[in-house]
Amino acid sequence: MLGNAVQSEVISVALMIAFSMVSVAVALSFWRLFRGPDRPDRILALDTLYINTIALLILLGIYLDSALYFEAALLIALMGFIGTVALCKYLLRGDIVE
Amino acid sequence: MQEYILAFLIVTGASFTLVGSLGLARLRDFYMRLHGPTKATTLGVGCLLIASAIYFSSKPDSFSMHEVLITLFLFITAPVSAHLLAKAALHLKLRSIAKLPEQS
Amino acid sequence: MFKRLLPHPVLTPILTIIWLLLTNSIATGQLLLGLMLGWAIPFFTIRFWPDEVTIYQPIKLLQFSLVVLFDILVANFIVARLILGNPDRLSPTFIIVPLDIKSDIAISLLANIISLTPGTVSSLLIEDRTQLVVHALDTDNADALIASIKTRYEAPLKEIFEHVG
Incomplete structure (x- = not known):
């Protein structure tokens, strides 16, 4: 076990279930990312991947009992949104900088 | 008692995240796929963040509300990115099961 | 005069609250710093803000x-x-x-x-x-x-x- 085993039994079981569910979600997003078929599909898959990663980081923060992962999650949220917007702009006008 | 609420929130959040990605993988055209991640995933992560806020606030002499920031941020940005994606898809005239609206 | 000193009365408390959430503390020092940022950011960026929003109800x-x-x-x-x-x-x-x-x-x-x-x-x-x-x-x-x-x-x-x- 990685964590400092401070959690109660109930929470650690819930965390394990949640970890596996979110991992499956990440796998599904990856599948959509590779399969496409169109560019917007891939962008949407990337966007979902960001959000799934935030979920994983939050879970990891609770599991390892550390608030450090919050900053990483916040940064991913910001960068993910900006990335999605930039990619959409690119699709809309073939150019990012106006 | 509190740990049961926490466990419930964690599992609910993870289930919604999974459902959102399942929608992304399963539905048949792009516009339908858009629905899963915008709604389910946002609420899922929202639940997880609330669970995290409760967990870190419940420890002796500490409080933690900064999770609210990510939740708010996601709730504001998710519809915006969905709108932009849909706009881009309409612009590229992606194949759709629903009849595409005529561009005026 | 008042308008010039506090250009965006809604944005100031919002920014202060965001700062407090970000630093995750309600210490007096952070509150002061937050208030300062909440005042300074609208003061220097007021020209970028679009029209004022009026809430009637x-x-x-x-x-x-x-x-x-x-x-x-x-x-x-x-x-x-x-x-x-x-x-x-x-x-x-x-x-x-x-x-x-x-x-x-x-x-x-x-x-x-x-x-x-x-x-x-x-x-x-x-x-x-x-x-x-x-x-x-x-x-x-x-x-x-x-x-x-x-x-x-x-x-x-x-x-x-x-x-x-």
Whole structure:
């Protein structure tokens, strides 16, 4: 076990279930990312991947009992949104900088 | 008692995240796929963040509300990115099961 | 004079609260720093801010937010059920919602609310801002859906953000 085993039994079981569910979600997003078929599909898959990663980081923060992962999650949220917007702009006008 | 609420929130959040990605993988055209991640995933992560806020606030002499920031941020940005994606898809005239609206 | 010193009275407390949340503490020092940032950022960026938003009915806004939050929760269960069901049985449609509201803030809020509530994602605002194209995940009755969007979300937004004469 990685964590400092401070959690109660109930929470650690819930965390394990949640970890596996979110991992499956990440796998599904990856599948959509590779399969496409169109560019917007891939962008949407990337966007979902960001959000799934935030979920994983939050879970990891609770599991390892550390608030450090919050900053990483916040940064991913910001960068993910900006990335999605930039990619959409690119699709809309073939150019990012106006 | 509190740990049961926490466990419930964690599992609910993870289930919604999974459902959102399942929608992304399963539905048949792009516009339908858009629905899963915008709604389910946002609420899922929202639940997880609330669970995290409760967990870190419940420890002796500490409080933690900064999770609210990510939740708010996601709730504001998710519809915006969905709108932009849909706009881009309409612009590229992606194949759709629903009849595409005529561009005026 | 007052206007020059405190250019954006709404933004200042919001920025202060965001700063306190970000640093995750309510120490006096952080509060002061937050207030300073909350004052300085609007003071130096006021020229970038678009027109002022006027809220005509603040109480109505609170009620409306609660309605929307509740709808978001319900929406998630509806969409979850649709996704887990048979995807071949869904009948997606594009619907066109004619808009009565004119102000930027009301239109963007309406579009965001539509995206977050049951089975609909706003996809395109027609150039002249009179129609909003919305994609519905599963609907048999497009007219009823348009009517419900108009009465449930658009009418309150119009009352809150636009002065009804």
